[in-house]
Amino acid sequence: NAGVTQTPKFQVLKTGQSMTLQCAQDMNHNSMYWYRQDPGMGLRLIYYSASEGTTDKGEVPNGYNVSRLNKREFSLRLESAAPSQTSVYFCASRGSYEQYFGPGTRLTVT
Amino acid sequence: GENVEQHPSTLSVQEGDSAVIKCTYSDSASNYFPWYKQELGKGPQLIIDIRSNVGEKKDQRIAVTLNKTAKHFSLHITETQPEDSAVYFCAATYTDKLIFGTGTRLQVFP
Numbered sequence: 001n002a003g004v005t006q007t008p009k010f011q012v013l014k015t016g017q018s019m020t021l022q023c024a025q026d027m028n029h030n031s032m033y034w035y036r037q038d039p040g041m042g043l044r045l046i047y048y049s050a051s052e053g054t055t056d057k058g059e060v061p062n063g064y065n066v067s068r069l070n071k072r073e074f075s076l077r078l079e080s081a082a083p084s085q086t087s088v089y090f091c092a093s094r095g096s097y098e099q100y101f102g103p104g105t106r107l108t109v110t
Numbered sequence: 111g112e113n114v115e116q117h118p119s120t121l122s123v124q125e126g127d128s129a130v131i132k133c134t135y136s137d138s139a140s141n142y143f144p145w146y147k148q149e150l151g152k153g154p155q156l157i158i159d160i161r162s163n164v165g166e167k168k169d170q171r172i173a174v175t176l177n178k179t180a181k182h183f184s185l186h187i188t189e190t191q192p193e194d195s196a197v198y199f200c201a202a203t204y205t206d207k208l209i210f211g212t213g214t215r216l217q218v219f220p
Contacts, residue, residue: 041212042210045207101154
């Protein structure tokens with residue numbers, strides 16, 4: 001079992017470029033989440049998906065879109081990257097209670 | 111909105127001493143309280159959790175206590191070791207999401 005996997009591990013974008021962060025889980029979990037982590041601010045929820053076919057906004061959704069492609073995969077898209085989106089992005093999936101995190105994507109927008 | 115406060119933000123202890131990290135939450139409906147350990151460059155790892163029908167839970171050198179009346183929960187690490195050095199996050203449920211504290215950087219000196 002790989003658990004939660006994320007690609008890429010690192011990415012540098014120029015302002016205005018777009019990109020998609022990929023996430024997959026092999027634990028057959030219904031719920032999946034995207035967070036961003038900034039220094040001193042903990043983990044903030046961007047979007048989540050309670051089940052295949054549904055998505056909902058979290059605390060900081062502006063500038064992002066998501067797609068729950070199937071039960072395994074949940075992608076996060078930046079349509080027009082801004083320097084304020086420089087952060088570390090984590091995907092997570094949830095079983096009955098526990099959330100399990102991926103290794104993260106470190107994104108820099110210049 | 112709902113929030114989780116975590117203290118202290120940094121904690122330095124001598125190897126072998128105990129460490130205590132405290133959190134308070136605002137939503138009286140919260141019923142699940144996990145603790146995560148995050149090492150440099152990695153994703154958060156679930157180390158222990160507690161549900162609202164339990165007051166204390168232990169797993170070897172770590173324990174979590176919950177006071178639902180006061181809306182407090184704490185992480186206790188005994189006999190600390192250098193490998194316990196990391197950032198620790200508490201969290202509490204809010205509907206089907208987790209709200210995270212801002213983290214505690216624990217340093218254990220040999």
